[in-house]
Amino acid sequence: MTEMTASAVLSVADKQVFARQRAAIDGSARLPVLGFFAGAVFWLLAGTALALLASIKLHNPEFLDSAPWLTFGRVRPAHLNAVAYGWASQAGIGVLLWLMARLARAELRQTRLLLLAVVLWNVGMLVGTTGILAGESTSIEWLEFPPFAPPFFAIAFAIIAVSAMVTFRNRREPHVYVTQWYLIGAVFWFPWLYTAANLLLLYTPVSGVAQASINWWYAHNVLGLWLTPIGLGAAYYLLPKVLGRPIYSYQLSLLGFWSLALFYNWAGVHHLIGGPLPAWLITLSIVGSVMMVIPVITVAINHHMTVVGNFRQLRYSPTLRFIVFGAMSYTAVSVQGSLQSLRTVNEVTHFTHYTVAHAHLGVYAFFTMIMFGSIYYIVPRLTGWEWASGRLISFHFWTTALGMVLYFLALTFGGWWQGLEMNNADVPFLTIVQNTLPYLRARSGAGLLMAAGHLAFAVLFVLNLLRFGKPRRGPTLFVERPKKAELALTVEPAGS
Amino acid sequence: MTVAYLVIFASFLLFALSVVLALSWALRNGQMKNFGRGATAIFDPDEPIGTVTDSFPSTQTQAERSEGPLHD
Amino acid sequence: MNQAPTIFLGVFLTFASAWLGLVVAPYLQLAPQRSENTVASDAQDRAPLGGLAAQGRDVYRANGCVYCHSQQVRPEGFGSDIDRGWGPRRTVAQDYVGERPVLLGTMRTGPDLANIGARQPSATWHHLHLYNPRITSPGSIMPRFAFLYERRKIIGQRSSAALKLPPDWDLEPAYEVVPTDDAKALVAYLLLLDRTGALEEAGP
Numbered sequence: 001m002t003e004m005t006a007s008a009v010l011s012v013a014d015k016q017v018f019a020r021q022r023a024a025i026d027g028s029a030r031l032p033v034l035g036f037f038a039g040a041v042f043w044l045l046a047g048t049a050l051a052l053l054a055s056i057k058l059h060n061p062e063f064l065d066s067a068p069w070l071t072f073g074r075v076r077p078a079h080l081n082a083v084a085y086g087w088a089s090q091a092g093i094g095v096l097l098w099l100m101a102r103l104a105r106a107e108l109r110q111t112r113l114l115l116l117a118v119v120l121w122n123v124g125m126l127v128g129t130t131g132i133l134a135g136e137s138t139s140i141e142w143l144e145f146p147p148f149a150p151p152f153f154a155i156a157f158a159i160i161a162v163s164a165m166v167t168f169r170n171r172r173e174p175h176v177y178v179t180q181w182y183l184i185g186a187v188f189w190f191p192w193l194y195t196a197a198n199l200l201l202l203y204t205p206v207s208g209v210a211q212a213s214i215n216w217w218y219a220h221n222v223l224g225l226w227l228t229p230i231g232l233g234a235a236y237y238l239l240p241k242v243l244g245r246p247i248y249s250y251q252l253s254l255l256g257f258w259s260l261a262l263f264y265n266w267a268g269v270h271h272l273i274g275g276p277l278p279a280w281l282i283t284l285s286i287v288g289s290v291m292m293v294i295p296v297i298t299v300a301i302n303h304h305m306t307v308v309g310n311f312r313q314l315r316y317s318p319t320l321r322f323i324v325f326g327a328m329s330y331t332a333v334s335v336q337g338s339l340q341s342l343r344t345v346n347e348v349t350h351f352t353h354y355t356v357a358h359a360h361l362g363v364y365a366f367f368t369m370i371m372f373g374s375i376y377y378i379v380p381r382l383t384g385w386e387w388a389s390g391r392l393i394s395f396h397f398w399t400t401a402l403g404m405v406l407y408f409l410a411l412t413f414g415g416w417w418q419g420l421e422m423n424n425a426d427v428p429f430l431t432i433v434q435n436t437l438p439y440l441r442a443r444s445g446a447g448l449l450m451a452a453g454h455l456a457f458a459v460l461f462v463l464n465l466l467r468f469g470k471p472r473r474g475p476t477l478f479v480e481r482p483k484k485a486e487l488a489l490t491v492e493p494a495g496s
Numbered sequence: 497m498t499v500a501y502l503v504i505f506a507s508f509l510l511f512a513l514s515v516v517l518a519l520s521w522a523l524r525n526g527q528m529k530n531f532g533r534g535a536t537a538i539f540d541p542d543e544p545i546g547t548v549t550d551s552f553p554s555t556q557t558q559a560e561r562s563e564g565p566l567h568d
Numbered sequence: 569m570n571q572a573p574t575i576f577l578g579v580f581l582t583f584a585s586a587w588l589g590l591v592v593a594p595y596l597q598l599a600p601q602r603s604e605n606t607v608a609s610d611a612q613d614r615a616p617l618g619g620l621a622a623q624g625r626d627v628y629r630a631n632g633c634v635y636c637h638s639q640q641v642r643p644e645g646f647g648s649d650i651d652r653g654w655g656p657r658r659t660v661a662q663d664y665v666g667e668r669p670v671l672l673g674t675m676r677t678g679p680d681l682a683n684i685g686a687r688q689p690s691a692t693w694h695h696l697h698l699y700n701p702r703i704t705s706p707g708s709i710m711p712r713f714a715f716l717y718e719r720r721k722i723i724g725q726r727s728s729a730a731l732k733l734p735p736d737w738d739l740e741p742a743y744e745v746v747p748t749d750d751a752k753a754l755v756a757y758l759l760l761l762d763r764t765g766a767l768e769e770a771g772p
Binding site: 057076077135138188196213214217266271274277278281284285347423425429430 | 580582583590594629630631632634635638640642646647648658659661663664665669670672675677679706707708709711712713714715
């Protein structure tokens with residue numbers, strides 16, 4: 001490729017132009033992105049604490065059950081909202097804003113307003129979460145924040161969307177990279193989802209089971225059209241960027257994006273299979289869920305072929321390790337989701353802990369791990385300071401990875417068995433409950449592991465902001481990369 | 497029931513239309529012409545193909561690094 | 569370089585179609601339903617909940633009962649809901665007319681409650697169960713809702729509303745446990761959960 005030989009001829013000064021441009025872009029994004037990341041880290045810790053509480057209460061129901069604000073039915077939705085909107089969404093917004101600026105090769109716009117958005121988002125989180133604990137939860141899944149909270153998010157998001165789109169409009173890079181499509185999609189889809197769902201369920205609620213259809217259209221699309229595009233977009237940028245290899249097949253990425261957009265939308269009502277909704281609606285949802293296999297396989301091939309031959313880099317790069325874990329989990333959770341929407345499987349898994357395991361495979365193993373990897377890449381470029389300890393990052397990785405695997409195995413087996421027993425009318429209900437206990441306890445153990453990892457992550461984040469430790473010569477890696485490994489990377493992209 | 501069927505049919509039409517629109521834009525805009533360019537757009541001469549970039553500040557001097565990223 | 573408007577339009581149209589199919593169409597189809605006694609004598613009158621039961625529904629909502637209990641009976645042959653005695657027939661859209669929010673639920677850490685009023689018509693049972701689930705259901709992992717009850721010293725005579733706790737669970741003789749208004753409301757709501765009446769929509 002002539003571009004590559006040309007780079008060998010460019011002087012150091014010429015190369016510095018690009019480095020400076022990138023640094024200027026990173027600099028423009030610094031305060032808002034770090035602001036959202038700080039909010040995300042806070043709510044990750046709060047959400048983890050609520051998660052541990054909820055998990056323990058399931059196998060030890062009398063644990064801290066005297067105060068109404070700590071009852072399981074309030075702690076559990078508080079956990080969900082804290083991690084979905086506090087951690088996941090804010091990490092996603094930070095990553096989205098940085099990626100939009102980088103890919104546009106243009107400074108992030110409206111940064112002062114974005115700082116207001118950071119404040120509004122976190123105030124909304126505080127107001128909403130305490131509202132749930134105070135007994136004001138709406139009991140509508142994924143929309144539990146009482147009606148006085150959503151306006152904060154609506155205004156904050158309007159600012160975020162405007163900033164992202166103005167940045168895009170002022171781009172210097174003519175080519176629209178696949179990540180940008182995903183992010184523009186996300187920034188468009190989420191406000192529509194959020195506004196429509198809040199209007200039709202909270203502010204001017206429709207009557208009867210139409211609500212359920214709207215509820216699960218919203219909740220499922222938050223996963224597939226808000227979090228997923230950000231996660232995939234980040235992977236599509238960071239995998240090639242870290243490795244120095246372009247994405248394997250650009251045509252495939254086109255196919256992947258549009259098939260996601262077409263099919264994901266319909267899948268939501270699979271949460272209501274067997275329920276009091278019209279059969280055609282549920283069938284349509286199952287069809288959409290199964291069709292999702294197309295974009296999922298597309299993305300899996302693309303990611304895998306981009307990384308293949310370079311798996312040894314997982315030994316060194318924290319970003320790569322977290323993102324590869326996340327990308328593989330995306331394939332796993334999506335294929336699982338398609339299977340779960342088939343009636344024969346759903347008959348067993350619906351209403352059980354199996355579904356909870358699936359949800360965490362998605363929001364945690366896929367999205368959260370990609371967010372961790374992205375934050376490990378982005379933050380040093382914003383603060384100009386490297387991470388304090390490769391060992392602590394390694395601790396973070398292993399506790400969360402192993403914790404997640406344990407979580408998934410425990411609740412998948414436990415939930416499947418729960419479902420089989422539930423479909424056997426000869427098994428008394430309380431026996432089923434007793435049989436789930438060991439799995440619920442294992443999940444608490446997994447949660448403790450994950451909590452330890454989150455603490456390590458939070459410590460690293462704060463240490464970086466405080467510029468703790470000696471300035472480093474190179475990147476913070478798990479293990480120092482020997483010179484030889486770097487040379488081995490100069491292979492021809494695609495087709496070697 | 498009739499309302500529902502009409503709505504579904506209209507939805508499929510909208511779907512098809514949006515895919516057609518997107519593809520036509522992509523063709524007109526030249527997005528489909530140079531996939532090589534598309535995939536390599538994220539690289540720079542100083543972060544080229546073939547170099548691992550989990551190597552922030554290592555190519556800068558100590559002085560440049562302590563300065564931090566450029567301010568606006 | 570007019571990519572943004574076109575991307576925008578494409579995304580909009582994709583979304584609009586799913587919106588129409590999943591949101592607008594069900595609303596148009598389902599929302600105008602009124603509760604109808606389509607089969608004469610058996611049908612339950614699904615008038616909107618009033619007074620105490622409506623308050624009870626609010627207690628149900630505030631305390632997140634929906635996160636462990638569903639309120640929907642799956643059809644015969646799909647799961648064993650009917651065989652477990654959770655209802656004589658599957659629940660249908662008409663069973664939920666007028667409810668805001670609809671509390672279908674997606675977890676069965678505890679049993680389905682669509683017909684709990686018909687299945688367990690004893691207010692006494694419900695109060696004991698809410699106060700401490702393990703009194704009526706050994707091995708249950710449901711939390712106690714003792715905060716919906718008042719433990720107080722008996723003044724003069726025992727209150728008629730006081731819970732009759734079994735010997736192992738009883739308090740000292742000078743004390744009694746009395747339901748608060750929230751507890752009474754919640755039980756009133758639970759006792760009205762009954763979708764056993766025949767409905768044309770549900771089939772024969």
